[in-house]
Amino acid sequence: MFHLARQKLTDENHYKIEKTRRKQIPEPLHFNRERNLPIATIFGKRGFFVFPSVQSYDMFKRTNFNLSVLDADGVGVPLFHIVQNYNIIGQIVGKSSNFTIFRYVLQRAQDPPLYTKCKVICEDKAFRLCKIPFCEIYSQLSFRDTKYEFFYPSRSQSVNNYQMVRQNNFRDLDVCLNGMNFRWHVKVLSDHYRLTYLDENPPSNNQTNTQKQSQRKTDSPDFVLGHYKRDYSNLLPRSIAKASNLIIGENSRHDCLGISSVPELTEMLACQGALVEYLEHIERRNN
Template sequence: MPIARILGTRGFFVFSSKQSYDRFKETNFNISVLDSEGVGVPFLHIVRNYNVIGHLTGSSPDFHIYKYVLQKAEDPPLYSESKVICEDKAFRLCKIPYCEIYSHLNFLKTKYDFFYPSGTQFHKKYQVVKQNNFRDLDTYLDGLHFHWHVKFYSDHYRLMYFNEYDLGSSNDARAKRKQSDAPDIDIVVGHYTKRFSNFIPRSISKCSELVIGEQSRPDSLGISSVPVLTETFACQGALIHYLEHIEEKNRK
């Protein structure tokens, strides 16, 4: 899933596949030609919110994530706040407010609350935690522990699933786990990397890439077929990219 910046546009765009990103470039950003899979259009758009007073009071999110949604032309609009980007006789492409990210900083860690006001996401609300002296991030989804790990002086994050029970598990469940013969194996289920980014600025530049290991249909390349868990990790990957971007600007 390429993450790209478009000249003259704030924030960063996440694409559902390399093929979709390539078609978007080939059409010179013309997304008026739509197909049933939504190939050739962005999937997510993350934008930083600069409302200083809102940040101090906690009433405004630090980041907004918008989602591009493909509908049939005869379907009613999804939400009152949806913005119609383009439509033809068969399809309508809308952009909806999808995710709000609130940050809470203390002496030891920064907590990022992901909130999905539209109610379309399976995980309505969850938290990602970053230790202030490190770049790694941790989150629990349905009691499962996922960890974004990056080595010092590297821009390659590995998304790992820790085969463990979280602190919310019952004592009996943890005891049974310890008595069982099942090994505690940490599994890599995704990656974030800048390895394939464009070093020379262009009208559209690929800044980084997300690879998520969730299974999907072999022909699912557009925004209409992104698996549920992949959507969740794509939002986290978009945040990671923005944090890396901010850190890079601060070093200059």
């Protein structure tokens, strides 16, 4: 049941998603469920893999990509694969992305390939599993902040690019998506990010660093729609190991567990969560 008033997140449910229909919250954020997207590593492969559900991740641990029969809903395969690019010269001149996110797509066997860069992973008599470039992320470093430009070259929707901004000396990431302001907020010495919707605009670039810092201290999350949390259950080396959990609110059927039924907003927020995973990984590696 939806609550008209704002839900308070207590200690025992601080990974939950707030569900509300109050008018101050945009309609796309009126959720009826939470989607848990495990982020994992696979031995011998670079980067991180984002799965559409816990059930899909558990099935993949048993089968990997050795699928004799593909599920019609795309259960048992990753949704995204994010890798870091190392073309330093290309990145300096802005012609090469810093990160690339690939999406796994399920096609009917008789359908033509989606794109020229489509890679066929496996297929059976009914379906074909393909991997396509989905999102390119470019970073721009300045003395005030680092901007991460998300570009979706294959999207036909109105929104095919946006920015995430991290102010220097802060770990929070601010983003404006579809006219809505969000913040991936994390406390000091924590690896738990809360994705919050901001009723007010993020700090202006015209503000001084002191003003930005003061505003960040006084701003409180109004509405929580997602979480990123590192997972410590796989401390021993494994061929497939969970690195973190990404929990995102969405409005969909509760039995939507595969890659064929992920809403557009969830996809974009999951891409942001994948970048958070990589930035945290780079930070740990450098320290």
